[in-house]
Amino acid sequence: MHAFYDPTRTYEENLAEGPFGLPSDTAPSLPSTAELWGHPVAAPFGIPAGPLVGSAACEAAFRLGFDVNVYKTVRTRRHAAHPFPNTLAVHLEGDLTSSTPMPLLADDAWDRGRSISNSFGVPSSDPDVWQADMARAVAAAGEGQLLVGSFQGTTGSGDGSVDAYVADHVLAARLVAETGARAMEMNLSCPNEGTSSLLCFDPDLVTRVAAAVKDEIGDTPLVLKLAYFADDEALERLVAQTDRIVDGYAAINTLPARLVDAAGAQALPGEGREVSGVCGAAIRWAGLEMIERLSALRSRRGSDVTLVGVGGVLTVDDYSALREAGADAVMTATGAMLDPMLGHKVRAAAAR
Numbered sequence: 295m296h297a298f299y300d301p302t303r304t305y306e307e308n309l310a311e312g313p314f315g316l317p318s319d320t321a322p323s324l325p326s327t328a329e330l331w332g333h334p335v336a337a338p339f340g341i342p343a344g345p346l347v348g349s350a351a352c353e354a355a356f357r358l359g360f361d362v363n364v365y366k367t368v369r370t371r372r373h374a375a376h377p378f379p380n381t382l383a384v385h386l387e388g389d390l391t392s393s394t395p396m397p398l399l400a401d402d403a404w405d406r407g408r409s410i411s412n413s414f415g416v417p418s419s420d421p422d423v424w425q426a427d428m429a430r431a432v433a434a435a436g437e438g439q440l441l442v443g444s445f446q447g448t449t450g451s452g453d454g455s456v457d458a459y460v461a462d463h464v465l466a467a468r469l470v471a472e473t474g475a476r477a478m479e480m481n482l483s484c485p486n487e488g489t490s491s492l493l494c495f496d497p498d499l500v501t502r503v504a505a506a507v508k509d510e511i512g513d514t515p516l517v518l519k520l521a522y523f524a525d526d527e528a529l530e531r532l533v534a535q536t537d538r539i540v541d542g543y544a545a546i547n548t549l550p551a552r553l554v555d556a557a558g559a560q561a562l563p564g565e566g567r568e569v570s571g572v573c574g575a576a577i578r579w580a581g582l583e584m585i586e587r588l589s590a591l592r593s594r595r596g597s598d599v600t601l602v603g604v605g606g607v608l609t610v611d612d613y614s615a616l617r618e619a620g621a622d623a624v625m626t627a628t629g630a631m632l633d634p635m636l637g638h639k640v641r642a643a644a645a646r
Contacts, residue, residue, distance in 0.1 A: 297634035298355065299345040301381035301410070302402070305417055309347045313354050316634055321359030326438045327644045330600060330623055331477050331515035331541060336361045336438035337644040338623035339613060339637065341630045342544070342604050343367045343444040343481065343519070344412065344573075352431035356439050359637030360630065362623055365431050367444040367481045368418045370451070370465045375417035377564050382553065383407025390549050390576035392524070400553035400561040400570075408608065409574030410628055412548050413562050416446060416484050421469050428473040443475035444519070446484065447503070460503050467507045471514060478514060480507060483521035483547040484571075494520045497532040504539045515541035517602060522546045522580045526587065533591045542600030544625070545584040549577045574606055574628035581605020582619055589620025608632060610643045 296302070300314045308314075326334035340362035346352045347366045355363045382400040385407060390398075400411055418424065432441045445466040452458030463480065470478055480503070482494035493500060500518070508516055518540050523529035533543075548571025553561040560568050585603040592599055603621030607613055608629040616624045629636050 297631050298341065298351050299347065299381070299631060301379065301404070304378045305347065305375040305380060305414060309419075312347070313351045316354050317358065319635070319638070320357050321638055321641060323437065324641060324645055328622070330362060330440060333440050333476060334438055335440055337637075337641045338362060339640040339644070340364070340623070340625050342625040342627050343479065344627040345631055346431075349427045349430035349434060352441060353434035355630070355637070356434050356436060358634055359641045361439045361637070361641070362442065362625070363440075364442040364444050364479055364625070365428050365475075367416050367446055367484070368421070368424045368428070368466065368470065369416065369446065369448050370421060370462055370469065371418070371448070372420040373416060373418045373448065376413055376415040376562070376567065379562065380411070380414045382411045382561055384409040384411055384551065384553065384572050384574070384576065386576055388576070389579045390551060390572055391579075394551070397552040397554040398572075399556065401555060407574075408628070408632075409572055409576040410631075411553060411562065412571040412573050413567055416481070425469060425473050428470065428475065432474045432476070440477060441475055442477045442479050442517070443470040443473060444479040444481055445470050446481040456499070460506050463503045464506050464510045467511050471511050476514070477517065478511065479517045479519050479544060480504070481519045483519050492521050494518070494532065495528065497528075497535050500532060501535045501539065504536050508539055515600075517542040517544050517600070519547060520545040520584070522549060522584060523587075529587060530591060533588070533595070533597075537592075537595060537597045537599050540599065542602060542622075543588055544602035544604055545588060546577065546581050546605045547571065548573050549580055575608055576606070578606025578608075578612060581607070582615060585616055585619045585621045592620070610636075610639050613640050614643070
């Protein structure tokens with residue numbers, strides 16, 4: 295399980311030296327089968343912000359037939375990653391839900407894990423570094439491929455006010471736009487930011503931030519990355535306030551769980567890391583349900599927003615299920631790490 299991101303190495307090693315051990319295959323050129331935000335794509339499938347920590351990983355993803363890829367979330371200033379390890383195999387039977395007994399076992403037994411932890415803390419290089427690297431990732435996209443730049447604001451920016459927080463999002467968007475990225479994703483749902491206080495759960499502030507960012511970036515498509523919403527009214531309110539401002543929604547990010555090692559101790563070292571976001575097979579149900587609900591809202595409101603389905607996509611069938619549920623595009627993080635040829639397989643299915 296070392297494709298695109300090697301969980302046995304630090305984030306810094308993956309950024310500087312990765313990706314490691316990927317196949318040398320190159321996906322054949324194919325005619326476009328879909329269009330996203332006016333851009334034709336060979337297949338509406340790729341990798342979300344997460345495994346693609348730099349341009350080398352993005353270039354490898356494009357080469358292997360993942361056609362819509364998201365450069366890992368950046369900030370307006372350098373931000374260190376959480377201590378190693380960041381990604382562990384998470385062991386549970388079935389789905390991760392609010393009734394799942396806690397804690398869950400997490401370890402490095404990758405051969406037994408179809409779900410993983412996501413505990414990075416949204417690290418970022420300084421813009422002087424990541425802007426040039428993101429521009430290389432943009433240039434790596436071939437015909438029928440698209441690079442999306444992910445960004446977020448940082449709490450406590452400037453004088454610590456809400457105005458400063460909004461301004462930091464706007465600055466981050468401006469810096470991403472300067473790389474030439476043809477679409478952007480604003481990360482409102484990082485599991486490391488506190489699951490109960492995620493920005494996506496504050497519709498008024500999201501509306502304010504999204505409007506300010508769109509004023510800055512103009513016609514460049516803006517997608518909001520959402521967490522799982524347990525409450526239908528809360529989700530409907532967010533969509534009602536933003537679907538005339540933004541160009542799409544991507545859902546979901548992760549689901550939270552308390553993780554321990556075989557001895558019952560906290561699995562991920564450091565203060566505030568008792569709970570981690572979990573990706574992979576255990577959250578497939580939540581990603582599918584969110585796309586179904588967002589698709590229903592889109593139809594009811596007569597909106598034309600693009601929906602990107604993420605969460606637990608490990609197979610071509612998982613891709614197809616999200617497409618049938620209403621997703622215009624689908625992305626996989628854990629699936630790409632487990633099977634670097636999944637892009638080839640989805641491309642073949644999309645071309646049929």
